[in-house]
Amino acid sequence: MAVGILDVDLCGPSIPRMLSMGRPDVHQCDSGWVPVYTDAQKSLALMSIGFLLEDPDEAVVWRGPKKTALIGQFVSDVAWGELDVLLVDTPPGTSDEHLAVLENLKKHRVDGAVLVTTPQAVSTGDVRREITFCKKTGVPILGIIENMSGFVCPHCSECSNIFSKGGGEELAKLTGSVFLGSVPLDPLLSGSIEEGKDFLQSFPNSATFSAISSISQTLLNSLQTA
Amino acid sequence: MAVGILDVDLCGPSIPRMLSMGRPDVHQCDSGWVPVYTDAQKSLALMSIGFLLEDPDEAVVWRGPKKTALIGQFVSDVAWGELDVLLVDTPPGTSDEHLAVLENLKKHRVDGAVLVTTPQAVSTGDVRREITFCKKTGVPILGIIENMSGFVCPHCSECSNIFSKGGGEELAKLTGSVFLGSVPLDPLLSGSIEEGKDFLQSFPNSATFSAISSISQTLLNSLQTA
Numbered sequence: 001m002a003v004g005i006l007d008v009d010l011c012g013p014s015i016p017r018m019l020s021m022g023r024p025d026v027h028q029c030d031s032g033w034v035p036v037y038t039d040a041q042k043s044l045a046l047m048s049i050g051f052l053l054e055d056p057d058e059a060v061v062w063r064g065p066k067k068t069a070l071i072g073q074f075v076s077d078v079a080w081g082e083l084d085v086l087l088v089d090t091p092p093g094t095s096d097e098h099l100a101v102l103e104n105l106k107k108h109r110v111d112g113a114v115l116v117t118t119p120q121a122v123s124t125g126d127v128r129r130e131i132t133f134c135k136k137t138g139v140p141i142l143g144i145i146e147n148m149s150g151f152v153c154p155h156c157s158e159c160s161n162i163f164s165k166g167g168g169e170e171l172a173k174l175t176g177s178v179f180l181g182s183v184p185l186d187p188l189l190s191g192s193i194e195e196g197k198d199f200l201q202s203f204p205n206s207a208t209f210s211a212i213s214s215i216s217q218t219l220l221n222s223l224q225t226a
Numbered sequence: 227m228a229v230g231i232l233d234v235d236l237c238g239p240s241i242p243r244m245l246s247m248g249r250p251d252v253h254q255c256d257s258g259w260v261p262v263y264t265d266a267q268k269s270l271a272l273m274s275i276g277f278l279l280e281d282p283d284e285a286v287v288w289r290g291p292k293k294t295a296l297i298g299q300f301v302s303d304v305a306w307g308e309l310d311v312l313l314v315d316t317p318p319g320t321s322d323e324h325l326a327v328l329e330n331l332k333k334h335r336v337d338g339a340v341l342v343t344t345p346q347a348v349s350t351g352d353v354r355r356e357i358t359f360c361k362k363t364g365v366p367i368l369g370i371i372e373n374m375s376g377f378v379c380p381h382c383s384e385c386s387n388i389f390s391k392g393g394g395e396e397l398a399k400l401t402g403s404v405f406l407g408s409v410p411l412d413p414l415l416s417g418s419i420e421e422g423k424d425f426l427q428s429f430p431n432s433a434t435f436s437a438i439s440s441i442s443q444t445l446l447n448s449l450q451t452a
Contacts, residue, residue: 011319012352056351059320059358064290067321093237093317094285095293121420125282126238132285156382162413164420187388194347194390 004035004083006074007048008101009091010067011060016050020196026051032077047078064096071100085223092126094133102137111223112140114180118148119167131175142180142222144172145215149182152207178222181215184208230261230309232300233274234327235317236293237286242276246422252277258303273304290322297326311449318352320359328363337449338366340406344374345393357401368406368448370398371441375408378433404448407441410434 007015016023019038026047027034035045049060049070062070080086086108088101102110113134117127127144134141146168150159162185172179183189186208192199203209233241242249245264252273253260261271275286275296288296306312312334314327328336339360343353353370360367372394376385388411398405409415412434418425429435 011321011355014348014351017348017351057354057358059355059362061320061325061359061362063322063325091319094287095237096289096322099287099289120416122240122243125240125243128283129237129285132283133287136285136287151377151386151388153379153382153384154386155384156379158379158381160377160380160413162377162411163416185388187386190346190389 001043001085002045002081002083003043004045004047004080004086006078006086006088007046007050008071008074008088008097010049010062010070010097012091013048013050015046015048015089018193019044019046020193020198021046021051022196023056024051029079031079033073034079042081045080045083047074067096068100068103071097072104075101075104092130094130098133099137102139110139112142114142114145114219115177116145116147117168117171119146119161119164121164121167123163124167124171127171128175131177141175141177142219143178144168144175145180146182148185151185154187178218180218181211183211183215227269227311228271228307228309229269230271230273230306230312232304232312232314233272233276234297234300234314234323236275236288236296236323238317239274239276241272241274241315244419245270245272246419246424247272247277248422249282250277255305257305259299260305268307271306271309273300293322294326294329297323298330301327301330318356320356324359325363328365336365338368340368340371340445341403342371342373343394343397345372345387345390347390347393349389350393350397353397354401357403367401367403368445369404370394370401371406372408374411377411380413404444406444407437409437409441 005015007013021036021038024036026036033047035047036051038044038046090097090101115127115130117123131141148163149168150161150165152159168182169179184207186206188203188206189199189208192202200209231241233239247262247264250262252262259273261273262277264270264272316323316327341353341356343349357367374389375394376387376391378385394408395405410433412432414429414432415425415434418428426435426438
């Protein structure tokens with residue numbers, strides 16, 4: 001299965017670090033920029049402004065129109081090849097980046113949006129506004145994921161709901177959306193990202209691994225039956 | 227001391243909920259919009275698009291120029307009165323909102339920026355770009371705060387560094403900035419926001435209260451000696 005991830009958070013690109021990709025050069029071919037691949041089998045193709053900046057501390061001080069133009073290039077001038085799925089990672093909000101993605105994907109089929117929230121009301125409030133955005137712009141909602149959902153203390157195994165509890169599931173119910181599942185707060189996951197380790201390979205028996213697998217499977221099934 | 231908080235996160239305004247303000251009406255007076263006050267003594271004046279939307283789920287689907295215009299109004303058309311300090315809460319990034327704030331505050335003295343990070347590299351990376359933005363635009367950096375800094379389990383009192391450790395302090399050292407302090411992950415704090423309780427009044431003996439007080443005092447001292 002060929003999957004692409006397009007990071008359209010131009011001022012705060014996190015995909016390169018989240019996937020421990022370092023700072024590879026982006027090459028050009030006849031059909032445009034060659035995406036960065038995570039492995040020799042080219043199973044995951046990535047594009048992010050993080051790969052294009054010479055200095056990782058460079059600030060992208062761009063207003064909307066410049067952001068919109070680069071997102072257009074990311075969709076049409078990257079040699080994505082034959083992808084089964086293109087996942088677009090957006091910053092929070094309902095502004096230039098989100099509109100630019102939709103405009104540039106008009107020619108393609110947009111299966112829908114996956115919305116991620118924490119359990120707290122301050123976060124579900126933001127996602128409610130994003131649901132309104134999806135309805136206004138005709139984007140189907142594939143489902144809601146609750147992130148930072150409870151923390152199991154590695155010392156005593158007791159669970160603390162640091163950011164409240166169940167807000168994502170409740171939001172899904174309230175808005176008639178599919179609840180895709182919860183991902184707990186897990187130092188193994190954040191530690192893997194910090195150290196540049198592949199979490200899924202390193203901790204296949206963890207509860208977080210199961211949660212992520214189950215969410216991915218549900219999402220994939222819904223895409224295949226769509 | 228008269229303090230104002232201006233929330234310029236137009237697509238994801240969180241100040242109304244973070245301060246448990248509900249949905250008060252915003253009134254007009256001769257000199258513009260009257261800010262929302264948290265108490266009868268008018269000790270804290272607030273303005274946020276969250277107070278202006280009829281429906282809290284309404285999506286603000288605005289491109290940069292419209293955002294820039296409203297931020298201009300928030301600075302010049304709000305009857306802030308005589309403030310000692312105006313704190314502007316921005317969304318993450320280095321784009322329209324940030325440029326709009328600086329343009330509109332040109333006539334006033336901008337003391338500087340307070341940058342908030344979590345300990346993880348993925349977050350300090352974003353803040354490094356914001357430091358570059360401040361240098362480019364001539365905004366002094368008042369200091370760096372580390373948020374989500376360790377979690378003390380309420381069951382066994384052991385500390386877990388869920389999002390790594392010390393990244394904020396290290397960033398301050400690396401960039402020659404003042405390190406203002408760390409705020410731990412605390413379910414009492416997030417729970418207070420969730421339930422609409424005043425955390426500082428409810429938990430004056432907590433470690434988080436001490437951390438927040440110490441940061442505020444350091445910041446205030448640096449403003450008074452500036």
